[in-house]
Amino acid sequence: MKQYLTIDEWSIIEEGFRPEYNRISESVFSLGNGRMGQRANFEETYTGETLQGNYVAGVYYPDKTRVGWWKNGYPEYFAKVLNAANWIGIDVTIDGETLDLHYCQVLEFRRELNMREGWLERTFTAQLPSGKQVRVVAKRFTSIVDDEVGAIKYCLTPLNFSGNITFTPFVDVDVMNADSNYDEKFWNEVQKEVKSLEGYVTAETKKTAFHVCTGQKIKVTLDGEEVAVDATNTERSKYVASTFTVAANQDKDLIIYKIAANLSSENHPKEQLLANTKQVIAEAYAKGFQQLLLEQIDAWAAKWEESDIVIEGDAAAQQGIRFNIFQLNQTYTGEDERLNIGPKGFTGEKYGGSTYWDTEAYCLPFYLATADQQVARNLLVYRYKHLQKAIENAEKLGFTNGAALYPMVTINGEECHNEWEITFEEIHRNGAIAHAIYDYIRYTGDDAYLAEYGVEVLVGISRFWAQRVNWSAAKNQYVMLGVTGPNEYENNVNNNWYTSTIATWTLEYTLKALKHVQETNLSRYQELVGVMNLDVAKETEQWQHVIDHMFYAEDKDLGIFLQQDGFLDKEQTLVKDLPSQDRPLNQKWSWDRILRSVFIKQADVLQGIYLFEDRYDLETIRRNYDFYEPRTVHESSLSPCVHSILAAKLGDEERAYEFYLRTARLDLDDYNNDTEDGCHTTSMAGTWMSVVQGFGGMRVRDNILHFNPFIPAGWSSYSFKIRFRGHLLNVKVNKEGVEIENQHIQPLSLTIFDQPQTIEANGKVQLAHQVA
Numbered sequence: 001m002k003q004y005l006t007i008d009e010w011s012i013i014e015e016g017f018r019p020e021y022n023r024i025s026e027s028v029f030s031l032g033n034g035r036m037g038q039r040a041n042f043e044e045t046y047t048g049e050t051l052q053g054n055y056v057a058g059v060y061y062p063d064k065t066r067v068g069w070w071k072n073g074y075p076e077y078f079a080k081v082l083n084a085a086n087w088i089g090i091d092v093t094i095d096g097e098t099l100d101l102h103y104c105q106v107l108e109f110r111r112e113l114n115m116r117e118g119w120l121e122r123t124f125t126a127q128l129p130s131g132k133q134v135r136v137v138a139k140r141f142t143s144i145v146d147d148e149v150g151a152i153k154y155c156l157t158p159l160n161f162s163g164n165i166t167f168t169p170f171v172d173v174d175v176m177n178a179d180s181n182y183d184e185k186f187w188n189e190v191q192k193e194v195k196s197l198e199g200y201v202t203a204e205t206k207k208t209a210f211h212v213c214t215g216q217k218i219k220v221t222l223d224g225e226e227v228a229v230d231a232t233n234t235e236r237s238k239y240v241a242s243t244f245t246v247a248a249n250q251d252k253d254l255i256i257y258k259i260a261a262n263l264s265s266e267n268h269p270k271e272q273l274l275a276n277t278k279q280v281i282a283e284a285y286a287k288g289f290q291q292l293l294l295e296q297i298d299a300w301a302a303k304w305e306e307s308d309i310v311i312e313g314d315a316a317a318q319q320g321i322r323f324n325i326f327q328l329n330q331t332y333t334g335e336d337e338r339l340n341i342g343p344k345g346f347t348g349e350k351y352g353g354s355t356y357w358d359t360e361a362y363c364l365p366f367y368l369a370t371a372d373q374q375v376a377r378n379l380l381v382y383r384y385k386h387l388q389k390a391i392e393n394a395e396k397l398g399f400t401n402g403a404a405l406y407p408m409v410t411i412n413g414e415e416c417h418n419e420w421e422i423t424f425e426e427i428h429r430n431g432a433i434a435h436a437i438y439d440y441i442r443y444t445g446d447d448a449y450l451a452e453y454g455v456e457v458l459v460g461i462s463r464f465w466a467q468r469v470n471w472s473a474a475k476n477q478y479v480m481l482g483v484t485g486p487n488e489y490e491n492n493v494n495n496n497w498y499t500s501t502i503a504t505w506t507l508e509y510t511l512k513a514l515k516h517v518q519e520t521n522l523s524r525y526q527e528l529v530g531v532m533n534l535d536v537a538k539e540t541e542q543w544q545h546v547i548d549h550m551f552y553a554e555d556k557d558l559g560i561f562l563q564q565d566g567f568l569d570k571e572q573t574l575v576k577d578l579p580s581q582d583r584p585l586n587q588k589w590s591w592d593r594i595l596r597s598v599f600i601k602q603a604d605v606l607q608g609i610y611l612f613e614d615r616y617d618l619e620t621i622r623r624n625y626d627f628y629e630p631r632t633v634h635e636s637s638l639s640p641c642v643h644s645i646l647a648a649k650l651g652d653e654e655r656a657y658e659f660y661l662r663t664a665r666l667d668l669d670d671y672n673n674d675t676e677d678g679c680h681t682t683s684m685a686g687t688w689m690s691v692v693q694g695f696g697g698m699r700v701r702d703n704i705l706h707f708n709p710f711i712p713a714g715w716s717s718y719s720f721k722i723r724f725r726g727h728l729l730n731v732k733v734n735k736e737g738v739e740i741e742n743q744h745i746q747p748l749s750l751t752i753f754d755q756p757q758t759i760e761a762n763g764k765v766q767l768a769h770q771v772a
Helices: 019-028 270-287 289-307 315-331 358-370 373-384 387-396 429-444 448-468 497-520 522-531 536-549 591-596 605-611 618-631 639-649 653-664 681-695
Strands: 011-015 036-038 054-064 077-083 090-094 105-114 119-127 133-142 149-158 163-172 187-195 198-205 211-222 232-236 239-248 254-264 309-312 470-472 477-479 699-701 704-707 717-724 727-734 737-742 748-752 755-759 764-768
Touching (some): 163 211, 289 315, 358 373, 358 717, 373 448, 429 497, 448 522, 448 536, 653 681
Parallel strands (some): 704 748
Antiparallel strands (some): 036 054, 105 119, 119 133, 211 254, 309 717, 717 727
16 A cells, blocks of 8 residues: 555645656546546656556457467457557757656656646656756646647746757657557558647557547747747657747746647548547637636536535545546546446556446446436446347357347457456356346436336346356256356356346346336337347246246355355455465465465455345345455455445444545555556446445435435545436535435435435425434
């Protein structure tokens, strides 16, 4: 764990230059706007340890799967969201010396990610080998108003000399992914153009033929006055630049304004891409940096008005939750149903930037409660539009009759994960997608979604489950063989409790969904039966038989659900007995040793209990929690939030807070020693869930919103806002109790501390905490 960042409620601040942590900071200080993202790389040359990263949403490359064996059904490629053009670059030389913090003496250094207003600023004083000192203040942002635009203000001040400063702002598409096979590059140049202080490069991805045009336009001021400069233009393969020299005086500010844009053929015709990029940049340039920044500040103020969580009395917790909300809001806006949420968002290239089950299991609740209903709906539509691909994925594995297996990893609906134990076995992702449909409808009341899109997805998934089970004559029950549950530290196991549970739940929900559509929209029901070629009587009877006869591993003596067959055969060592030098296991132990150990990467049985908690009494939940949590190493970012929420339900405030802080500050403190590869964006939604569902006790049951809040001991109060079926609620919890304000023109009935309440239009209700 690394705690080198300053605690501040609205900003992430790094005081002092730590080259050994630079890649971590590049992840943490990343910027994005839903359409593109940029790691916190330096504008000027830096030859130290760095991971260059700029990403354009939806643009990917199908990199060849690199394995030494091949199996039928194995994905042919791994989809990578590509490192795109370096648009931030501004090389600087001072009387012939390159400004490079790797070689300079860094006298002071500070960077700040201002989350309230959505900008990154880096300030440093550097002494070059010649003894010349400069101060630089570089501020930039990716606009959430003009979401194809990025803007930079780069201010350089000579401190102990007057001299010639040469700047080379550039656009460079001659880039590569850090994880590319055989150091392959993925971009071919289409065209380029540079004149005076303006330049453009259009490049095409290999194989997928996406076009992206990246452009820049530069303005220069000296001591507050715009100056004309004589620029020398440079062109080389996939690169354009304008170089100019300015005679700078000691203590006088020299500012480079750089307006840039990334436009993709996903959103513009290829033949118009260059012209459209010029137009976008011209409009942004006309606004100017300051106007663009003011619009950015106003837009972020609106986002925070809807989604902020305010914590009083614990600055570390406050910083953590705001960082998580900030990253979620700048990763996905929901405006484009073709896009989804990669595990690293726009902060790194690990995991390929593709879609995982994280979206449905963790991210959906955040967007349901903090954004317009259409945002969450688009996440579901994304999967609906991939249904045919999911059917084809299942066919590759031998499934028939329209059975659908959604991919573990995808960007276009095809499976592209390159580890067999995940690709073939981690099939619980199907259940997460089914549960997301249920979760969306439960929260929004949008029952019409079933007839429009939902039933087709549910039937495809249910057909898969019905074929994936085996009838065991020995048990006289159905079993689920050869799977990997959420705990990826066990592979190819039989009867993983979570997978079996979510499979039968899906079958149950599909039967209910079909009945609902039949009763409410008969013509659409009949149309769907025909479209899906559904043999209603035969298939639904089979599904019910699986529901009634599924085997679930459990140990009646301990009163727990068994994670899988034979789990108790393992040596039952606890995490507290692990030597600290053995952590994290995935970086210190062999895979063979991990698989044979009892240690759990992330919530597995407890993931199922979290999703279906109303099925189990408190003592059942407590027994399973007390058994599995001491065996869980939480080496998945998705794990702590589930444990926090369940601990809160059990009244274990100490552990609820402990796991909340771990998930909230996972990247800020680099808990798992892997933030340098990018932030854990999808698990950040779990941090929000830890507060709202954990401490706030928010649930939806029978169309009614429920709250059962408590307050951690170290907090004086906390508050959050949620949307619910057209209403906007402000929930505030303090030491005395809870106050809920209904900021809507219609009253709302809900339940607080198990007591029915009605909050009048624009009214509020207050209740004291319940004494146990």
